[in-house]
Amino acid sequence: MLQTVDPRTRQAEAFRMDVWAGLARRRKALPSRWLYDDRGCELFEAITRLEEYYPTRTETAILQMHGAEIAAFCGEDAVLLEYGAGAALKTEILLDALDAPRLYVPIDIAGNFLKQTAARIRQRFQRLQIRPLAADFTADFEIPSGVPLTPRVAFFPGSTIGNLNEAETLAFLSRMRAHVGPQGKAMIGVDLKKDIPTLVAAYDDKKRVTAAFNLNLLARVNRELRGTFMLDQYAHEARWNDAESAVEMHLVSLQCQRVTVDGRSFAFAAGETIHTESSRKYSPDGFSGLAQHGGWRIRAMWTDPQRRFGVFGMCAA
Numbered sequence: 067m068l069q070t071v072d073p074r075t076r077q078a079e080a081f082r083m084d085v086w087a088g089l090a091r092r093r094k095a096l097p098s099r100w101l102y103d104d105r106g107c108e109l110f111e112a113i114t115r116l117e118e119y120y121p122t123r124t125e126t127a128i129l130q131m132h133g134a135e136i137a138a139f140c141g142e143d144a145v146l147l148e149y150g151a152g153a154a155l156k157t158e159i160l161l162d163a164l165d166a167p168r169l170y171v172p173i174d175i176a177g178n179f180l181k182q183t184a185a186r187i188r189q190r191f192q193r194l195q196i197r198p199l200a201a202d203f204t205a206d207f208e209i210p211s212g213v214p215l216t217p218r219v220a221f222f223p224g225s226t227i228g229n230l231n232e233a234e235t236l237a238f239l240s241r242m243r244a245h246v247g248p249q250g251k252a253m254i255g256v257d258l259k260k261d262i263p264t265l266v267a268a269y270d271d272k273k274r275v276t277a278a279f280n281l282n283l284l285a286r287v288n289r290e291l292r293g294t295f296m297l298d299q300y301a302h303e304a305r306w307n308d309a310e311s312a313v314e315m316h317l318v319s320l321q322c323q324r325v326t327v328d329g330r331s332f333a334f335a336a337g338e339t340i341h342t343e344s345s346r347k348y349s350p351d352g353f354s355g356l357a358q359h360g361g362w363r364i365r366a367m368w369t370d371p372q373r374r375f376g377v378f379g380m381c382a383a
């Protein structure tokens with residue numbers, strides 16, 4: 067008889083494996099996807115409202131300002147696949163602008179939060195069919211059968227693409243192309259290069275909400291993997307990595323210490339860090355080149371007057 071594994075069990079196992087492997091590395095690192103449990107998603111929403119965090123309000127303004135053109139690009143009857151949907155607040159703007167969207171598939175690794183988002187969108191857009199899908203977009207997965215193939219439009223806002231390295235970005239672009247099919251389109255929100263103090267401040271706010279978001283990863287390890295991290299012995303740090311053109315988030319160990327995670331022990335030197343997220347920043351040409359390399363044709367870049375953020379409209383063929 068075929069045995070099915072509960073997706074939550076599979077996710078818990080994947081989390082344990084990533085934490086064990088990441089803490090055993092010479093340069094400790096944890097994949098940023100694990101920042102988003104229920105508490106992490108709530109904290110991220112609080113980040114989007116901070117003065118320093120310009121990406122959300124800038125992308126929101128772009129979608130509002132260019133709604134008619136974006137709707138014309140997406141076409142009628144769109145089947146919208148959204149990667150890393152989160153609270154999908156900006157998606158409401160897009161759904162309002164679109165001409166009779168047929169179906170919405172929000173995709174996110176944070177399953178509980180996704181359910182809440184789907185329920186809110188269902189209430190707000192009562193004629194729209196909604197098929198939420200809990201999945202990790204950095205691995206291969208199928209779009210459920212029954213989701214019409216045309217006309218599919220992928221939406222990947224929030225500059226979440228910046229959390230992927232170059233190899234992951236190319237793999238993601240090709241996965242997304244397979245999901246939408248040869249007639250498909252995509253819209254990707256990309257944070258653009260700008261002065262370094264503005265970039266770093268967006269990940270190191272005065273109210274310390276981003277610090278709480280980053281430290282919640284250790285709290286999650288403690289909650290879900292019997293971890294023994296002492297949260298007051300780690301500090302949040304945001305730093306610019308010029309070679310990678312990325313703002314990196316780290317957790318710095320404030321002293322020499324040892325932790326255990328589900329029975330395995332890991333040593334920290336004072337000042338040693340765990341790298342928890344990179345947020346890559348692109349020039350318009352840099353992102354266009356990468357997307358073209360990933361098999362996409364760029365049709366438009368909608369931007370704000372200060373060119374802080376770009377929403378790229380792209381075709382699969």
Ligand SMILES: C[S@@+](CC[C@H](N)C(=O)[O-])C[C@H]1O[C@@H](n2cnc3c(N)ncnc32)[C@H](O)[C@@H]1O
Nearest residue numbers: 099102150151152174175176202203204223224
């Ligand atoms: C930066 S937030 C953006 C949220 C929202 N789209 C926005 O624009 O405000 C990233 C979102 O992607 C989700 N996410 C991160 N890594 C993921 C992965 N590997 N697979 C699926 N979802 C992921 C998170 O749970 C979170 O909701």
